[in-house]
Amino acid sequence: MTRLRVAYAGHDFFSSCLEMLAQRADVDLVLVLTDEPGGQPTDNVRAIAAARQTPVWTGRWSAARIDELNGINVDLLVCAAYMYRIPIEELNVRYAVNVHPTMLPEGRGPNPLAYLTFDYPQLNGVSIHEMTPELDQGPVLLQEPFDRDPDDGFDEIFLKLWAHAPRTLQRLLDDVDHYFLHKQDQVGGSYWPEPPEEERTLDAATATVADALHLHARFGQLGFVLHTDDEHPMQVRAAAASRCRHQYPPGRVAARLNRGWIVALTDGLLQTQPALHHKPV
Template sequence: MSTTGFAQTAEQPTPSAVVFAYHTVGVRSIKTLLARGIDIRLVVSHEDSANETIWFESVAALCEEHDIPRITPENPNTPEIIAQIAALKPDFIFSFYYRNMLSAEVLEIASHGAYNLHGSLLPKYRGRVPVNWAVLHGETETGATLHEMTVKPDAGAIIAQTSVPILPDDTAFEVFGKLSVAAEQTLWNALPSLIAGTATKIPNDLSQGSYFGGRKPEDGRIDWSQSAQQVYNLHRAVAPPYPGAFTEHDGKTFIIEKARIFKHTTLKLPANLPLGISVVDNVTFGVCGDGKAIEILALQHQGCTMDNQALAKFFGRT
């Protein structure tokens, strides 16, 4: 891949790109490329799934607004798709929250490099759903990283990073909002040097990082024998609009909608409560294995937030 910069003259066209994009980060990043004068010749994206809660911005709507051609192949690495991209002769390939891996044949098409925005401070939290994993593990900081793409996921040289704090009560949804801004800032600041061919490349030392796979709704099952902080971190990591941390009682499933660590200055945790959910005097406790508890502020059953009467019916203690 060439690293020669572009001379912005009448004879030299503006830089072009094929963009693989989905989700809010995809939308914000495409807007950033357009604002920096990149000629986006094609967007490769996904069709929305009927089995997924769509709470994020639409790449499809953005492409329609700006008359950008868009395709949604199930496999972006077929000979037909590779030929279609190669015919466009893009200077850059960018990937912004696109969910499929790209083959070496795709990455090599871009004459000035292929780059990905990842939602962590690489080399930490390589792989899938990095925001959720960072919150689950109680991290106090994460960020967005722009890096060169290689066949191995999230392993290429780092171009730029922007960090954001994870506050003690932040949910993954709230952290994702911060990362959307951080991703936009990272790309905006890095594009001039990428276009000029002067971008600094920092080695991505994988021995100093970690790799995580995807998560399933079943991974939100609460183990009440864990500490209150661990249970709270699970809630924060998968709180709605993600599928949610859940528990079962009398054959029924309940999802924690909103909670906090129980640190009341005047109200004490009642003694001898069993592990799991109990309601005492209209306060809903989730008692954990370390003898501490989370206070559940909103609990869902069958898609609806339970009122005090329903909570007392299922979990009331005298």
């Protein structure tokens, strides 16, 4: 059995891939790179690393960090939902791959799930490509589509990716040399930018229940911005809404409960899970 010395870069979004790597008998997990406390969610990544007593690096890259990684003889660098640019052109690693949640070359970009929900459902899938200095443009090594239900929103697609991505990565690790030998350059394709805030904003004073449910389905745990008659907009990552008659003017925060806020819409009520004041992304 040929053992691989593997470094992993990512936060919790694709951490099912890290879990798979940690369980393989032919992988030595030598390093985990992730975000600093207060940034992207990293609890699961840190727990997996701690269980394996794997060192964890946080924050941005530096010349010293590049030298240190080049000194630990990494065979394979796996990037999956990592928040910093990796200076791949300066790293001495045998292989470097990125796990991407669309069928490349379509859907390059930092957060394509919001587009997959309603705009491009035919592009649901996992692509693993060779890392190059250009974002998401390296040759494709392996990709697999997955089926989705017609009413799947952002969070449901995330769960399918959570299950599907490590299986695709597992196939790659079973014969890394083969997939690199048969890699395919990307031709054409598209780039999907981060959705602008105006597309992720709901004004409770004019919104309907259907508007709220559509926005929540599209953005899910990524969150949308809710404006109420309170002075602060809220970042909403979990919500429920129902059409009903009520006595509140639209836009009013009807109650602040320990399970979240209840907000009046034009034709019903919206409940947010514990609401945070919105911070620009």
